[in-house]
Amino acid sequence: MTDITFDDFMAVDIRVGTITRAEDFPEARKPAIKLWVDFGGEIGEKKSSAQITAHYAPETLVGKQVLGVVNFPPRQIGPVRSEVLILGLHDADGGVVLIGPDQAVRNGERMC
Template identity: 85%
Template structure:
């Protein structure tokens, strides 16, 4: 278990929902990954990310999928791509990443509550 944090520390992490608008294989990444473009709505707009999700997803299966991401981390350079958002997921028993997503459609940009 991790150290306890305060509610204010938790609220500082801006976790939002967005819809994947584009996805491509990312062969330049050191570990197998997919490049994602995610629409987080009018306030935030579209952000790019590199996600190591190839165990369960192919790029063409991700278009239109709603995903959860941290939108207020600083950008990170991953190979030739600047990743602007951290897409959230969980490891399965084999170590593959399963994406977190709402079980019903919600507006892009909606903040986790």
């Protein structure tokens, strides 16, 4: 493990957003879901692709708040331009569990 400085940590802009739309992503090489996440007025809505099909279906995600890194450069994933990295953790079987607040907070709030 490599130590980082507080300034290194602060360079990663992690914000909360609410999933406004979710769709299957059949063109992805690994099973994934396309997400549209509202990060509030300053950042707006961003699109992402997430390999979260082990625990989530598109219809269960709308309205869910998640954490995402909003200052990575966009990345092309097949036909989708992913604009944000949605954060999660692997469970014991390797499925991804999304990270989000346990109470509703304002979209765009920065992790502290």
